[in-house]
Every structure is written in structure tokens, then in C-alpha cells.
Amino acid sequence: xxxxxxxxxxxxxxxxxxxxxxxxxxxxxxxxxxxxxxxxxxxxxxxxxxxxxxxxxxxxxxxxxxxxxxxxxxxxxxxxxxxxxxxxxxxxxxxxxxxxxxxxxxxxxxxxxxxxxxxxxxxxxxxxxxxxxxx
Numbered sequence: 634x635x636x637x638x639x640x641x642x643x644x645x646x647x648x649x650x651x652x653x654x655x656x657x658x659x660x661x662x663x664x665x666x667x668x669x670x671x672x673x674x675x676x677x678x679x680x681x682x683x684x685x686x687x688x689x690x691x692x693x694x695x696x697x698x699x700x701x702x703x704x705x706x707x708x709x710x711x712x713x714x715x716x717x718x719x720x721x722x723x724x725x726x727x728x729x730x731x732x733x734x735x736x737x738x739x740x741x742x743x744x745x746x747x748x749x750x751x752x753x754x755x756x757x758x759x760x761x762x763x764x765x766x767x768x
Contacts (some may be wrong), residue, residue: 677720683721684717695713710738717749718753730747
């Protein structure tokens with residue numbers, strides 16, 4: 634039996650002060666978007682065609698931004714592996730399958746490698762990131 638997975642705290646809800654809460658949420662959202670953008674730029678700055686160096690760099694950045702990536706790591710604990718293979722961007726023409734009945738939490742390293750390499754292939758073959766993800 635697995636221990637219960639922690640969930641992020643809910644957003645604050647308030648009665649008559651809804652406009653204030655909305656603006657607080659908007660400010661928090663803008664700060665989060667800015668933090669994610671900064672993290673993405675740092676990761677992309679030093680990406681390499683080597684999985685291991687990407688993984689070490691991502692590991693370091695995720696430790697520095699532990700609070701920001703906390704929810705992501707709960708949902709997909711091996712995301713750093715997937716991301717490292719995406720950044721490696723090897724020339725691949727085939728997309729490999731992953732058992733669609735597994736939750737992301739249960740993916741092993743081989744599943745994460747397949748997802749990362751396949752997503753890199755989708756991104757390279759599509760014009761936008763959104764089109765790659767929807768494929």
C-alpha cells in the first residue's frame with residue numbers, strides 16, 4: 634500500500650472580498666509564470682546533447698527551485714529524466730510506446746526515456762509545441 638500523495642494547498646476563497654482575492658491570485662500567477670520562465674531559460678541556456686550533463690544541470694536547478702517544482706515532482710517524480718532526454722534531442726524518427734494504463738508516478742527510467750525521446754521527436758517534426766503535445 635502506497636502512502637498518500639501530498640496535494641498542493643487550495644487557493645484562498647473569500648466571500649465579499651472576491652475582487653481582492655482575484656487580484657492576489659493574478660499577482661501570484663504572474664509571479665509563478667515569471668519564475669517558470671526564468672527556470673526554463675536557465676535550463677535551455679546550458680542544454681547539451683548529453684543526457685547525463687543535462688540531468689545533473691536539471692537536478693541542480695530543481696533543487697534551487699524546490700518550492701516551484703514541488704507539485705510537478707509529486708505528479709511525475711521522474712520528470713527530470715524525461716526533461717533530460719528531451720533536451721538531448723537525438724535525431725530519432727520513431728516514437729516508442731509507453732503503457733497507457735500506468736500513471737506517471739509509476740513510470741520507470743525506461744518509460745521516461747521513451748517519453749522524452751518521443752516528445753523530442755514530436756517537437757522537432759511539428760511547428761509548435763502545442764501541436765507536438767497534442768500529437
